Amino acid sequence: MPISTTSRSPPVLDFSAFYGSDAAAKQKLVAQVRECCLHNGFFQITGHRIPSSLQEKVMDCSKRFFDLSLDEKTKISKANNSYNRGYELLHSQILEEGTAPELKEGLYLGEEIPSSHPYFVNKKLNSGPNQWPTGIDNLEEFQQTTMTYYASMFELAKDVLAAVALTLDLPEDYFGSFVDGAVAAMRFLHYPPQPPDSNERLTRGVGAHTDFGSVTLLLQDEVDGLQVWDRDVEQWFDVLPVKGAYVVNLGNMMQRWSNDRYKSNLHRVINKSGKERYSIPFFFNGNPDYVIDCLPNCAVDEPANYPPITVTAAILGGYNDSYGRAERYKQTEAGKAATKRVGID
Template sequence: MASGAPPLLDFSSYYGSDEAAKAKLVDEVRKCCLHNGFFQIIGHRVPAELQEAVFTMSRTFFSLPQESKDKASIETNSWYRGYEKKESQILEAGTAPELKEGYYLGEDLPRDHPYFVNKKLNSGPNMWPQDLSDSDSEEFKSVLTRYYRMMHELARDVLAVLAKTLDLESSYFDAFTKDAVATLRLLHYPPQPKDSDLKLTRGIGAHTDFGAITLLMQNEVDGLQVYEKATGDWLDVEPRKGAYVVNLGNMFMRWSNDKYISNLHRVINKSGRERYSVPFFFSGNPDYVVQCLPNCRKEGEPAKYPSMTVQEAVGGSYNKSYAAAREYKVKAAPKKDNVLISTQPITV
């Protein structure tokens, strides 16, 4: 495997007054977006102690007995919140169901909220763990809620820099980020069996993300790889304490008329250790209309894609990946009395 991806950028200049340093950051981000859509940032405003607390909450949840985790299962709701068992998803065709388990949350909305009523991008109430002690439960909710809100702030900051890379005002994406939908995931990758077939076994299979941008926090265990199209190599992304791996999703690539890249990445945990990561997927306001961004096509050149809402652009991709895992299991499972039980697809 090759090394050296993605570059590590100091984001602190965005918050400073040095215009030359800001311009340098914008230029570095632009180069990354044109190359493979990935970069890492340090110098952000998310406190290190909050990051560490999130990993503590993640280890606390995943160490619960299986029956306790199952009480918060995403299979108990239709809006994609709660616990996901291992082998629930296939993102790379031709591979086995993925060796990860997850816990997914978002804005904790009541059932009478318009986003829940109208089924906007898996919006609704969170499925909080039931078997934590009262004090642990309170801390779990408090830490993850605070972190979720801080990640919204960081996503808005990153989008402001992305706007500048396209010679737009830093406020260009404000309407897109207003009342935005995002998903925070706690992910746990057990060590892959030493005798596993690396052509079939994945923590997460090769895929591109669905939304606008992703902000990923990793613990010290590696496994994330980014595809380098120019050479055909998979580049190892070494974890950097406190850093965020930032990548563009399919919707942003479409939005930029394919000027910027939504790139393949995967996780293969060959470390022999437990890997934890915390991605934050920022989709945006579900009713915002995505159409070709300014400065992303030549004069007189048509846009490659028709306009559509964020809901239309992002929704549906989730169902496809989960349907693939269900189909795999159905084919692999023995029939009982010639009956196979299917799982209801998740509504996004």
């Protein structure tokens, strides 16, 4: 059954059919996911296996972290390491060319990889121990909740990838070697409300961008702000929060894999609500050494649009672009300010 696109907002799909024994219901779900992947690569899912109690606890952890003083948060700055774990200041990133640095702060987290692990020793993508905020109340509970949630999201991402494999007429376990030894990045994000007089063309919680990895699963709070670009009608549409649901979107790897058949779509956050907004995205990046190459049934009658690329190269290229863009912006603004001061003096 075709998905209604009357509202043009990404549809909400009941993912429970993926786990059930009803073959027809599962086939219907796969068809719906396929339609979303072909349209704009976005949908929401309910009926997953993440308990609402765990969602609420991890969102509380996020809010507790951002309530800490700036001094406490910067003690675990991600600048302390080279593997992308720790606190990210406001205005650290520019994902959309031509906008100001983004109005968000974050905490990067991942699997707890000790310094003795081969991934850390060999400096694999995003691999190392987490940095934990020692100034937070009940740190042990904070860590336990965060890592329990991370592990649960890792399993859900694997299930979503299995469903996507079925949409491409591939075996459910096709992405097994990509998943084996995979790394993922989870971020606690906080978006202060945009100033009422801010220029929306310049000020973004997150600028318009596509994600770098394979799939992203996003837990939103009740405050809206996420928007998705609809290529067909060339408009932005809100992705309204659905309690307990995950927003799922395809990343650039999936578009490369499918030879542009599936979409890694533009999305952004503009927090005009006047409220604090919190979200927790989970970026499934895959095995760092895995080579992304065109899927065998996606270039039958046409050449591959992209050369092969490793997961590490794909992800680091996106990081370097967005963070480098923010640094260049700050240097330019500092230069303008210095020139103005000299002119006044």
